[in-house]
Structures are given as structure tokens and as C-alpha cells.
Amino acid sequence: MDPYAKPNEHKVGANRPKISHLPSEIDRRTRNQRHGEKQAVAAERRAIKKAARRQLKKEMLEELERGTNRRGTD
Numbered sequence: 001m002d003p004y005a006k007p008n009e010h011k012v013g014a015n016r017p018k019i020s021h022l023p024s025e026i027d028r029r030t031r032n033q034r035h036g037e038k039q040a041v042a043a044e045r046r047a048i049k050k051a052a053r054r055q056l057k058k059e060m061l062e063e064l065e066r067g068t069n070r071r072g073t074d
Contacts, residue, residue, distance in 0.1 A: 016045065 019041050020027070029037075 016048070 019038050027034075
């Protein structure tokens with residue numbers, strides 16, 4: 001299992017959000033535009049990681065709950 005992805009998460013690995021690095025001759029965006037895009041990409045990556053942490057925590061709690069139920073019935 002990939003610890004940094006929800007079960008149906010598609011934006012991980014090679015498909016993850018990326019920050020583009022192009023020379024100024026090709027890329028005609030202003031500094032503020034580049035900065036805004038960089039912040040958006042970083043926010044999306046944080047959201048993916050946050051969702052992964054929530055999913056792992058949920059799975060861990062379910063696993064612990066199953067473990068305590070088994071001990072109580074033994």
C-alpha cells in the first residue's frame with residue numbers, strides 16, 4: 001500500500017502536481033503568477049498528504065478496534 005495516497009487517489013507518483021521550471025524566453029508569466037501557481041501546487045500536495053494521514057489514521061483505529069473486540073471475546 002502507498003502510505004501517501006487514498007484508495008482512489010489519482011494525483012500521486014508521476015501524476016502528482018508539479019511546479020514547472022522553464023526559461024523566461026518560453027514562460028511569459030509574471031512573478032506573481034508563478035508564485036500563485038507554486039502556492040496552488042503546494043496546497044494541492046498538502047491536501048493529498050492530509051487525506052492520506054486521515055485515511056491511515058482511520059485504518060489504524062479500525063484495526064485497533066478489531067483487535068480489542070477479539071481480545072474481549074477470547
